[in-house]
Amino acid sequence: MSRLGALTALLLSGTASASAFQLEARTEAQIYQIRAWRDASPGEPVLLPRRRIVQYLGLNGYELVTGQDVGFESSLRVFADFGLPRGEAAKIDGLRSEDADLLYAFVRYGGNGFEGRLGRQLYVDTADILAFDGLRVRYVSPLGLGAEVYGGLWVKGAGFLASSVYQPDGTRESDARRLEQGVAGADPSLTALEPVYGAKLLLEDLKGVSASLGYRRALVEGKTDLERATLEARYGRGLGLSALAGVDFDVLGSRLAQARAQVRWDGEQLAVSGEAMRLSPVFSADSIWYWFAFAPRDEARVRVDFFPRGPLRYYVQGVGSLYHTELNSTLALAEASKAPGGPPSQTVGGSAGAALRWGRFRSALDLAYRQGFGGSQLWADLTAGYGFGQGRFTLDGRLSAAHIDDGFNPLLAGNFFGAQVWASQALTRAARVSLVLEQNVNPFTRWDSKVFFLFDLKASL
8 A cells, every 4th residue: 555655645735725625534434245146056056255445535626726716626436355265366367366457537727718637536427428648738718618628548457556437348458378388368458548538629608509620549559549539519598408419430430429408498397308329339449349339229219207396207208229230140149020010129218207295304206108119117216314403313215116028138027126225424624434235126136235334525725
């Protein structure tokens, strides 16, 4: 933990002259187990116990220079899994029994339409979420026109104090173990540095309209690993008509990756919205799934929200999906999908719910049903909570029931039940402890119990 101590000292030294700072800490004790189905049978299951202690530490400083918008933000996660010995973790690439992850830590400056960030930071847009170590500069003129540029090194799980949380799925963090064993096809480039850079043209709040046109590219050993172009637009001026649209185009594959369009009307007691989406897996070009698991889904939703005077709120929603699944023509599953009476390529369904808030009591009920591609699902969720003693002690509960008939996995069939109780007690204005108990009963994992203990500490000066 010497590097953790050095990092903490560095962050603390930077806050010595801050006129305001905020310290947030959370400790989580997580006890649960994961059931394995490989080399196991329903009568003799193999269980992976998880006994983890996770500590989050956030340190933020504001107005480091008097009268100037200069500050920093940081979040550090330290964890240890006592249910996973080091010897077992070493057998799986990228798996660690204990370590520390610096989720983000950057210095920020803003003023007169300009904003700059330097350090490890998160970047979110219609394409995805990524973390990089580098610089981001943004400027918006008083007319609402502007631009931003950013660049640095993509944060990978194999990097210093790094996590693969914001990497595209389907890529191993390292092939070090397979390289040592001389396995054919082992890839030494998985641990290589990956520069990423991008830029956007911006339009902000011009008569209610905001928009951006962006480009992003990432390189591994000089070869393009990810290349995206994005377009986003939004309109809204309070109650009445609003709209948003976004497109993510995969330049490397010359195909549409993600798209979303929504039109919404908001009144004082009623809101109506319609939405259409194209959803696709987002992978790195290093991943085999990028080339063989591209299966987009088109989805449309219509929703009505009703919030009359009083403690009740209601909503109803209709959903339809179309799956574009391209199967290998030599597989029997492909022939079955084309045969009369084969599995459909679309789903239809909907959901409805109501929420109640009465003083310190709150509750909600949601019902959802879908049928078509992949089988059918019926879900019911009931939540309720109450705050005691001016909210110092809160008690929340959740009951879930589902009936699932999966068309591809016979193990996912039958009735599934779940229950959760969350009790939270405020010790002081800055400290709170919570205990979470969860129990799931289903034909897939039989009995699944989880216990979480949380301690939150927040201080501001």
